[in-house]
Amino acid sequence: MFLLILAAVLLAAGQSAPLADCGTLTQQLQIQGRDQFLGRWTYAAESTNIPGSKMLTKMFVENVWGEVSPANESDSISVRQLQKMFGSCYSVTSKMTLANNTLTMAYPLVASEVLLTTSCSDCMVLLSNYTIGESTFSGVQLMTRRPKVLAAEMDEFKRQVDCLNLPPPAILDSEKGFCPDDSKDTETTDLTSMIAHSDSEYMKLFEKLVSSEAGIKTLLGLISHFEPPA
Numbered sequence: 663m664f665l666l667i668l669a670a671v672l673l674a675a676g677q678s679a680p681l682a683d684c685g686t687l688t689q690q691l692q693i694q695g696r697d698q699f700l701g702r703w704t705y706a707a708e709s710t711n712i713p714g715s716k717m718l719t720k721m722f723v724e725n726v727w728g729e730v731s732p733a734n735e736s737d738s739i740s741v742r743q744l745q746k747m748f749g750s751c752y753s754v755t756s757k758m759t760l761a762n763n764t765l766t767m768a769y770p771l772v773a774s775e776v777l778l779t780t781s782c783s784d785c786m787v788l789l790s791n792y793t794i795g796e797s798t799f800s801g802v803q804l805m806t807r808r809p810k811v812l813a814a815e816m817d818e819f820k821r822q823v824d825c826l827n828l829p830p831p832a833i834l835d836s837e838k839g840f841c842p843d844d845s846k847d848t849e850t851t852d853l854t855s856m857i858a859h860s861d862s863e864y865m866k867l868f869e870k871l872v873s874s875e876a877g878i879k880t881l882l883g884l885i886s887h888f889e890p891p892a
């Protein structure tokens with residue numbers, strides 16, 4: 663009985679610990695310039711309001727890291743994302759332009775992103791809108807300069823996600839290993855043009871699939887028959 667009371671007191675104390683409120687956690691940060699984005703980032707967690715995205719991410723995405731380099735235009739960055747899925751490596755290259763405190767992408771997807779506050783000094787929290795077919799989805803990502811974040815940093819991100827009314831995030835596991843950083847690695851399949859050139863019928867199908875739980879089940883069925891290129 664005493665143990666239980668102690669536990670209850672501890673829990674109560676834990677709950678009254680000064681957690682940052684939603685107003686603070688959803689504050690947008692002023693972007694200083696493109697330099698703050700340059701270099702290597704590990705994707706630690708992501709939440710989106712695409713139905714089933716957490717399940718799909720947990721099932722198929724092993725790990726993701728990205729390399730950000732300056733693009734030709736002084737206000738633009740080039741992002742090369744290396745994603746380990748089904749035990750193979752895939753890359754996507756995109757260009758983002760900085761204007762009005764927002765990063766925008768036109769290719770291979772239409773997206774816009776802003777930075778949110780974080781107490782983690784070498785992390786970045788990106789809040790995004792992206793368009794798939796005629797639907798717009800929102801998402802938030804936690805990225806870090808390190809291979810992984812601390813538990814307290816992940817907890818703060820989970821609270822941010824909750825404050826944004828997004829579903830609980832898919833948390834990537836750095837133990838699953840990353841794709842190598844040799845950009846000429848022939849084992850890496852570039853999906854950029856495949857994403858950009860997905861014809862509108864394909865996008866409409868994807869949009870239909872992700873907009874319902876039944877569709878997600880169909881998508882899972884399709885993916886489970888997917889054979890990664892040899």
Ligand SMILES: *[C@@H]1O[C@H](CO)[C@@H](O)[C@H](O)[C@H]1NC(C)=O
Pocket residue numbers: 734
């Ligand atoms: C960037 O500039 C270099 C040198 O002028 C040029 O070769 C390259 O094609 C340009 N890249 C893009 C994406 O425009």
Ligand SMILES: *[C@@H]1O[C@H](CO)[C@@H](O)[C@H](O)[C@H]1NC(C)=O
Pocket residue numbers: 761762
């Ligand atoms: C930035 O904001 C200004 C003023 O609101 C607007 O005129 C301009 O089109 C915006 N630029 C972009 C790239 O959205």
Ligand SMILES: *[C@@H]1O[C@H](CO)[C@@H](O)[C@H](O)[C@H]1NC(C)=O
Pocket residue numbers: 764774775776789790791
């Ligand atoms: C996303 O879209 C909503 C609704 O149009 C808008 O209020 C918000 O500022 C957008 N966020 C980003 C990161 O573009």
